[in-house]
Amino acid sequence: FFNYLFGVSREESFPLIHMINSVVILDEIQSYKNEIWKEIILFLEKYAEILNIKIIIMSATLPRLNKLGCNDDNFAYLVRYRDKYFKNPLFKDRVNISFEMLNSEVNSIEEIVKKVVEESERYNKILIEFIKKSSALKFYKNIKEKLKDKSESIYLITGDDNKLERKKIINKIKDIGSVILVATQVVEAGVDIDMDLGFKDISIIDSDEQFLGRINRSCKKLDSKVYFFNLDDAKEIYRKDIRKEKNLTLNEESNREIILEKDFEKYYDKIIARIEENKNKHNDENIDVFTNDIVGKLDFKSVNERMTLIDKLRDYTIFLNTQVEDESGNIVVGSDVWEDYVSLLKNNDIEYSEKRVKMSDIMEKLDYFTYKLRKFDNSFNDYIGDIFYIDDGEQYFTDGKFDRSKFNENVEHEYI
Incomplete structure (x- = not known):
């Protein structure tokens, strides 16, 4: 969704026109990078106005993001009596x-x-x-x-x-x-x-x-x-x-x-005050510099960089050949999935639409065997694109669980 709003490529920009007259629900808003919350609320307000979008923001803790600069006339609380629910003993x-x-x-x-x-x-x-x-x-x-x-x-x-x-x-x-x-x-x-x-x-x-x-x-x-x-x-x-x-x-x-x-409003008053303080510092994060010198001068690439939700890190995708049991009780063999994947990629004799449908089915199975690594210097048996195939995948599991320490990877910052 953010790529549609702030992307600079052809593929990212085309879907934006389809957002007109829509209703957008943003759930778990507290998980978004709070270092750009102010920018998010300012942009969402303008997009809602220009494209006639209704944006519903949801969260368990309900941070009042409108306090970061949204015009009161453009903002409404859908839950008027918050404490009726938050203070209820059942909750x-x-x-x-x-x-x-x-x-x-x-x-x-x-x-x-x-x-x-x-x-x-x-x-x-x-x-x-x-x-x-x-x-x-x-x-x-x-x-x-x-x-x-x-x-x-x-x-x-x-x-x-x-x-x-x-x-x-x-x-x-x-x-x-x-x-x-x-x-x-x-x-x-x-x-x-x-x-x-x-x-x-x-x-x-x-x-x-x-x-x-x-x-x-x-x-x-x-x-x-x-x-x-x-x-x-x-x-x-x-x-x-x-x-x-x-x-x-x-x-x-x-x-x-x-x-x-459950007094999260008091908590978020502190957070929002800190965000405002940071946005008014004389540095690259200054909100006036951003709106005047970057947005105002239509520096789209810089806007795209600023509004990136997930910082991209260099990852290696590895395919570990093992066997798994699917929801129907059938045994799926990794090497078979890999062969089907490579074969389909190289098949240029079928229609594009048919290839996409078949690829969608294979990608679901591919997910059973692929993992992300930050560090990867082990030998591999095959690769295609940026996916590396390892035939003896079982050796990288402990008690049936993927064990990234067996790749000698520093896992100290791996938290998800």
Whole structure:
């Protein structure tokens, strides 16, 4: 969507005309880069006016982005009486929140494992979330060792799992009564699970609140609880995010009342004030310089760079030849998928439309076997385009999970 608004290529610009007279819903707005929130709201207001678009902004924490410069006449709250919902006991009090692990400065995997083992006697469905994949994987190995009798009902979900694997795990969680799920932040949005007990490595308050939405989702349980702890430094993850600063996280005791009382407006007043302060500094981020010298002079490439939502890093795509079971119970062999993919790419004898349809089917299966790496110097058996094929893919898995440490990759900043 942002490529349509701010892109400079032919393919990016053409769809813009189809946005006229449309309704656009932007969900999870708190996840967008807050360093450009002010630019986002100013641009959205103008696009809405010029193209007659209605833009609906949604979020669990409802940051009041209109305070960043939107004309009051162009902005309306769809939820007029916010506290009617946020303060309702079914929402506000459905989970008991504990900061005892923060207060006692629990700071090792072993200490967290010990606490989870203790609580596993009382709770059936437990979710533990880490910021980094490396911490999640280490905890997963440790907890399986500690609870050998329950190891079959202990699962791990990270951003390295494909859609099929995640779906299979989520379905298993719904079907069995007792389960421990270890995860990264992939479970915070769009994952329909209802757990009894949660443990979370704190990051930004928005993320912490999203996590609470996975616990007692049905509001039918009486003793659901969440423990917050601080293991990995969120500063390494949210480098340019204002909300990562210690005085704006749950490390600061005064902020804990915000999440207990769901008083996010007070919290976001601080964030918005900080954004305004940054945008008025005499540097490259200055909003007046941007609007006058870049937007005003139609420097489209610079606008495109400024409004990029996801910073592009150099990634290597690797295809690991393994075998997986699809949703129908059929075994899919990686080498067969690779051969079909290469064969179709090289086939110039079929119609373009037919090729696109067949490619769509193969790409879905290709996702079962492909992974992203920042560092890749291992040998490979084949490649096409920017995808590298490795025939003996099983060697890069531990307990059925992709283990990027086997590529000697530095995983310290891998968090999704």
